[in-house]
Amino acid sequence: MEQIKLEEKLEDITGVTCIYIPVQDVYESIKWYQKNLGCEPTNHNPVKPGMELSILRFPDLNGNFLEPGLRQTVPAIFLIKTKQAVGGLDFTLESSARLPLACFITPRIQEIYNRFKENGVNIVSDIPENKPSGPNFKFRDPDGNMLEIWQP
Incomplete structure (x- = not known):
């Protein structure tokens, strides 16, 4: 090769x-x-x-x-x-885990999470505690497209 x-x-x-x-x-x-x-x-x-x-x-x-x-x-x-x-874009793994269309990076994940809650955003997953790769959460836009925010 x-x-x-x-x-x-x-x-x-x-x-x-x-x-x-x-x-x-x-x-x-x-x-x-x-x-x-x-x-x-x-x-x-x-x-x-x-x-x-x-x-x-x-x-x-x-x-x-x-x-x-x-x-x-x-x-x-x-x-x-x-x-x-379209019904929203995302995809499912064999393990049934749903993955988002894209992932955005932020230095202020808790601030964004709180703002999303206040604004009534459809949050799909809460911020996990002590995740080795860093905190993240998934959400959907008004058309159902799943997106993610991650703090490295």
Whole structure:
């Protein structure tokens, strides 16, 4: 078998640029993602009822919203209107464990968890205690898409 030299492949993939999330109402979903995850729509599409697509960005440590680039470490969220209800995206392992579509990283998991509870977000799992890989919890957006938040 041919050996691949890691140093030659180091710059082939530089990150994940976006996560595609199917929704029934892009306009209403924007409000939910702004309120709960703190992201903002870009200027690519005017925000209005009936829109088909919105690109959301997360702020950097200084509160600035960066455009995509080679070193952008936080992917954009593409909210895309679907023709029919998807019923939420996630998948099940043979062990019956349900896994989310994506996992976000935070330094303040308890603060976000409390905010989600206050906002009535559908929290699927509580924050486990003493988890070796760090605390996390799963939740669903209004369209039933399962997502996760993890604090390393």
